[in-house]
Amino acid sequence: MRKLGGVRAPHRKGTADSAPRPIPIPPEIRLPMSMHIGAPAKPIVKAGDTVQVGQLIGEAAGFVSSPVHASVSGKVKRVDEYDAVTGLGAASVVIESDGEQTPYDGLRAPELSDMKSFLDAVRDSGVVGLGGAGFPTAVKLTVKDVSAVDYILINGAECEPYITSDTRTMLDETEMLEEGALLLQKYLGVKSIVFGVESNKPGPIKKLTEFASRRDGIEVRTLPALYPQGGEKVLIYQITGRRVPEGKLPLDIGVIVLNCTTLTAIVKYIRTGMPLVSKCVTVDGSAVINPGNVVAPIGAPLAALFDFCGGLKDDVKKVLMGGPMMGIAVPDTDMPVLKATNAALAFSEKDALLPAETPCIRCGRCVSHCPMGLAPLEFERTYRLKKPELLEKYKVNLCMECGCCAYSCPAKRMLVQYVKLSKIMLREYQAAQKAAAEKKEAAV
């Protein structure tokens, strides 16, 4: 096997011992209909409607989509167009909270009898990949032939610095993880369920191992504390030795990966009928006065989370939604917590300054640290040369934008930004190629 790359970034998991505390319900929340990969949900409420916690306010608009539920009780203030942090403009529902948090009186725990009823429950729960990906979980679990699924991997690696929300799930909701694994065994009939956890989380490993040792077909695998062990393809390779070929999905090689918090969110819905309406978020960074884990209603402004953690220091310069390696810098703290938000980080000026780029010295560190075996320096060169056909050859679409290349580069080249630009260039090139081929075919 080829040695995996990756980097030993400082873990900075200072909030791991911080049990999540609920924030006060903000006076207003905003629920974007596009918090997942796929078609945005379709709003089914209008200004003036009264809503309760857990009430459906946005219907899934197709197979690859996910419903959205009210996270506070109160009155719909408006339905408007909003550019969420995903960059995809879609409708959003703004709700004025009444502060009561009244649960929707139509909530019922689903009745499970077979695989279909289980998958229906997962779909109705509004759960999407909570590790950051946001892919609708019901779609991931809907497979034509379950006998072809050899493994479900439960991702508890949580390899990005600072983030500890999954660590809290594994510590505080261990029995739900056990229940979730048993549900997957029962309704999907999967042969092997493996929890993957980095070695820097001895507490979660101990608790998971306690129940896994009592159960057939469930095991816990300790992974090296090396970023990005939690990257889907890296996790699959580490645990199963299998590689996901370019253009294929984990399912094509008999594997499904679920984040550990995704699994507990499904179990919560199955136990109570309460869909996904709140999220544990790690609030940390050098500009946060009292870092910690919080539970926030989905749609709460980031500002409410920072305020609960003592506020931000005067020299705050950069705010990230997500971790420092793969998170997205946001323009202001009005941005709402999304379903897949696992961290809100704020950094002081000294930690937010981007170092000046210097010329590439062709040291090859970006190549040796790339977990996908790519040549990141070539993406920058090829993008500048405007040679999209070479980007295809260099397999830019295999890049998972983990940032290991940029992190290890002594010249501080902005390699991930070039990857993103290269992917856009390649997509446009391939679309133009396709259009030209179709035109040619139509002319024959």
Ligand code: SF4
């Ligand atoms: S790590 Fe940086 S300096 Fe070294 S080859 Fe890659 S891009 Fe060039």
Ligand code: SF4
């Ligand atoms: S090229 Fe992509 S996958 Fe490889 S290290 Fe850079 S960001 Fe990660």
